[in-house]
Amino acid sequence: MRHTEMPTTPMILGMALLLGFLVTLEAQLQLGFYTQSCGFAEFIVKDEVRKGLMTDSGFAAGLIRLHFHDCFVRGCDGSVLIDSTASNVAEKDSPVNNPSLRGFEIIDNAKAKLELMCKGVVSCADIVAFAARDAVEMAGGLGYDVPAGRRDGRVSLATDTFTNLPPPTADVNLLTQIFANKGLTQEEMVILSGAHTVGQSHCTSFSNRLYTYNTTTSQDPTLDPNYAAQLKQQCPQGSTNPSLAVPMDPMSPFSLDSGYYMAVLANRGLFSSDQTLLTNSDTANQVNQNAVNPYLWRRKFAAAMVKMGQIGVLTGDAGEIRTNCRAINQ
Structure with missing residues (x-):
C-alpha cells in the first residue's frame, strides 16, 4: 500500500506564495475604494x-x-x-x-x-x-x-x-483567441458581443459584406437578403461619406437587450464577427441560450463587464492619477 507523503517545506512555501499571489490579485481593486477619499x-x-x-x-x-x-x-x-x-x-x-x-x-x-x-x-x-x-x-x-x-x-x-482589438471581419477562432489573450473565455466573448445590441456602426466596417465579399460573390451569402437590401440603401456603394452609419440592432438600437442574438439567429448580424458565432457549435448554442433567456444574459453580461474591467489594471504606485484625462501629467 502506498502512503501519502506530507508536502515538503519548499512545497508548502511555494503553495503559500501562490496563495498570497492570488489574494494579491483579487485585492488589487476594491469595492468602495473612494468611500473615504472621495465619497461622492x-x-x-x-x-x-x-x-x-x-x-x-x-x-x-x-x-x-x-x-x-x-x-x-x-x-x-x-x-x-x-x-x-x-x-x-x-x-x-x-x-x-x-x-x-x-x-x-x-x-x-x-x-x-x-x-x-x-x-x-x-x-x-x-x-x-x-x-x-x-x-x-x-x-x-x-x-x-x-x-x-x-x-x-x-x-x-x-x-x-x-x-x-478584434476586427469586424474576425472569425470565431480569432475572436476566441483575442479574448483568451485578455483572460476571457469563449463564453464571455459571446456574452460581451451582445453589447452590439446598442449603438451604430459606420458603413465602412461592413460594406465589404455588401459589395466586395470575395472573388466569387459580391454579397455575403450568410447575410439575410432583405437585410442586405436595406443596408445597401443606407450605405450606397462607392459613397465617400465617412460619417454614414446604421444601427447595429435596428429593432432596439438604444436598449441593452437580447435583440442582438435574435438578429444573429435571423442572419442579420451586422458584422462578419457577429454572424460567425453560428459557425461553431458551442458559440451557436450560447447565442440560442442568450436569445431565449434575456435576464440570464443580462446577469452574465454584468459579471463579464466586471471581469473585463480588471484586465491589466495599474494599482498601488504604478501609473498616475491624471489631472486631465486627455494628457499625461507633466
Missing part, C-alpha cells in the same frame, strides 16, 4: 452620464465601447482617453477608433467635477469603468458593483489597437 465619486460620474444620455441616448453605447477599447489595449488604464501629440498618434486616433469612439466629453465633465471636489484622487480609468456601468444600467441592463483603484497609464499608441 460614483454619484458624480453617474450624474454626468445621465446628463449626457439626456442629450443623446447613443452615448450609452459609446461609453460601453470606450471601456472595452480601453481595457483591450494596455489594460484598463485610461490610455484610450489620451490625445495625440506632434510626436505621437494616440489610441483614439487609430482608424480602429476614430471616428467611432464617443463619450469623451462625458468623461471630461466628470473628471472636471471630481478635480474640484477631490483633487488628484479619482483616476480617469476608474471614471471610464464607472461610466460604462452607468451606461449599461441606463440602457436597460443590470447594474453591478465596480471594484476601483485603477491608476492611469502614461502610454497611448495607435499601433497597439491593430493587434489587440
